Structures are given as structure tokens and as C-alpha cells.
Amino acid sequence: MNSLIKITARCLRSGAPAYLPRPADGRAWSAPARFLCADVKKDLGEMVKKDKVVVFMKGTPAQPMCGFSNAVVQILRMHGVDEYAAYNVLEDQDLRQGVKDFSNWPTIPQVYFNGEFVGGCDILLQMHQNGDLVDELQKLGISSALLNAEKESK
Amino acid sequence: MKVSYITSLAFIYTHFFSDMAITADHIKDKLIKELAAVHVDVEDTSQNRCAASFKVLVVSPQFEGKQLLQRHRMVNTCLADELKEIHAFEQKTLTPEQWEKQKAQ
Numbered sequence: 030m031n032s033l034i035k036i037t038a039r040c041l042r043s044g045a046p047a048y049l050p051r052p053a054d055g056r057a058w059s060a061p062a063r064f065l066c067a068d069v070k071k072d073l074g075e076m077v078k079k080d081k082v083v084v085f086m087k088g089t090p091a092q093p094m095c096g097f098s099n100a101v102v103q104i105l106r107m108h109g110v111d112e113y114a115a116y117n118v119l120e121d122q123d124l125r126q127g128v129k130d131f132s133n134w135p136t137i138p139q140v141y142f143n144g145e146f147v148g149g150c151d152i153l154l155q156m157h158q159n160g161d162l163v164d165e166l167q168k169l170g171i172s173s174a175l176l177n178a179e180k181e182s183k
Numbered sequence: 184m185k186v187s188y189i190t191s192l193a194f195i196y197t198h199f200f201s202d203m204a205i206t207a208d209h210i211k212d213k214l215i216k217e218l219a220a221v222h223v224d225v226e227d228t229s230q231n232r233c234a235a236s237f238k239v240l241v242v243s244p245q246f247e248g249k250q251l252l253q254r255h256r257m258v259n260t261c262l263a264d265e266l267k268e269i270h271a272f273e274q275k276t277l278t279p280e281q282w283e284k285q286k287a288q
Contacts, residue, residue: 097271135259135266148252151273155251 069127078144081169082113085128086138090115097150098138104157108166109174142169205235205265217261218243221279234270241274242282251276 077083082105088094090102105113118125118137125137132139132146140147142165147153156162163173207225214223222242229236239258246254254276259266266272277285 097273133256133259135263135269136272146252148255151275152251152255155275 069123070131073127073131076114076116077141077146080114081143081171082110083141084113084115084138085118085124086115087117087119089117094119095137097136100150101138101140101153104153104162107157107175108162108171109177110166110171205268207237210237210239210262210265213261213265214239214241214258218245218257222282228271228273235268236271237269238273239275240277242277242279244279246276246278 084090084098084101084105086093086095086098086101088098093099093102102115105111116124116128118128128137128139129135134146134149136149138150140149140153147156147165153162156165163176166173167176207227211223211225214220214225218241220241220243222240224240226238227236228238241258245257249257255274258274258276262269
């Protein structure tokens with residue numbers, strides 16, 4: 030009986046490995062939003078519209094805490110998108126669940142363009158691979174680094 | 184005395200760990216049934232974590248004419264209950280035509 034309890038406890042503990050909140054770095058755009066009121070949905074509505082590109086992720090762009098979140102950061106970096114709002118859901122459990130309810134999307138990371146939900150890592154990756162991402166960024170008025178590279182090679 | 188001890192152990196074990204029965208097969212069956220999928224690959228990527236993680240490939244004619252996000256939402260809706268327990272989830276959604284093209288490459 031005791032060993033069973035120990036196994037269960039070990040199991041639950043190992044389910045929360047490196048997901049300890051890390052202190053946010055000093056850069057303004059990665060500062061976490063603090064939710065003092067329960068109206069997370071209203072805040073989220075504003076958060077996703079405030080910036081052209083908004084990412085809800087685990088960790089920060091400087092230090093992603095998950096492979097999928099990292100993939101999103103790397104893809105944006107490849108396109109030369111360095112200025113975007115990044116919210117670390119590991120620092121705020123209300124945000125973590127709130128954004129899933131708000132987007133009606135079960136996982137993190139989540140990407141928004143101009144207040145509109147784009148998708149997670151899979152979708153962003155496929156958009157990157159089939160060239161749609163360059164177009165979508167252009168619609169936002171962002172000139173992708175890959176678009177410029179293409180132009181230069183012609 | 185010993186028998187009832189073992190029985191209660193077994194009960195507790197299956198009760199606690201029955202959630203682990205979100206298996207690849209269960210997910211595959213659900214996708215085939217609810218999305219009329221003609222092909223499904225489910226990879227259990229849980230590694231050493233207790234938290235379930237899966238990577239799926241779904242090929243279905245129901246994806247025809249639907250944007251990527253819409254397709255993913257269809258899969259999410261189909262697996263809504265499972266996704267509450269699943270920790271990490273990757274998906275690829277193709278129409279039968281896209282699937283044939285991909286196989287030919």
C-alpha cells in the first residue's frame with residue numbers, strides 16, 4: 030500500500046518537471062500580464078488586439094520551456110519577426126487555462142495575427158513550409174526576412 | 184484477508200491508472216469513427232512522462248475545402264475529452280488527395 034502511494038506521488042511530481050516559473054527577463058515585450066481581476070476573457074480580448082503578432086507560450090522567446098513553443102519562436106525569428114508580444118503561461122495559471130478557453134484551443138503555444146487566432150505550432154510550421162506565412166505577414170504589414178531573401182536571389 | 188488485500192490493491196491500481204487508457208488505438212478508433220478517416224497514424228510520444236503525448240496523422244475526405252485551422256478544430260472537437268488529459272498534441276490533417284501526393288514523393 031505504501032509503495033503504491035509512493036509510486037503515485039512520484040508520478041504526480043514528475044508530471045511537473047522543469048515547468049517552474051522563471052523570472053521574466055527585463056525586456057518590455059516579454060513582461061507577463063498580471064491578472065488581478067477574474068475577467069481574464071476581457072483582458073485576453075485586449076491582449077490579442079494590442080499587438081500585430083501575439084504568442085502565448087511556455088517560457089519566453091529568450092528561454093522557451095517547451096519544444097513546440099521554441100519552434101514557434103524559431104519560425105518567427107527566421108522570418109525576421111523580432112517584435113511581438115509573448116506571454117508566458119507558466120507564470121500565470123489563470124492565463125494558461127484562460128487562453129485555452131478563450132481560443133477554444135487545447136494546447137500551448139497559441140499564435141494570434143491582428144487579433145485573429147492562427148493556430149498552434151503545427152499550423153505555423155505548415156504555413157511556413159508552404160509559403161503562406163510570408164503572405165500572412167505581408168498582410169500585417171510585416172516584410173518577412175525570407176521574402177526579402179527571395180527577392181534578392183532573383 | 185490476503186485475497187481482499189490484493190483485490191483492493193488491484194481496484195486502486197486500475198482506478199488510479201485507468202486514465203492511462205487513453206491509448207493510441209482508442210484515439211485512432213475515435214478519429215476513424217467520427218471523422219470518416221480513411222487513414223490514421225497515431226504515435227504515442229509520451230516518452231518517459233506520465234503525461235500522455237500524441238502525434239497524429241488524419242486523412243479524411245471531410246477535410247476537403249476546409250482551411251487548416253478548421254481541420255484542426257474538427258480533430259480537437261472529436262478528441263475534446265481526451266485532450267483534457269493529454270499533455271502535448273501534434274496533428275497533421277490531409278485530404279485523401281493530399282495524402283496520395285505525399286506518399287508519391
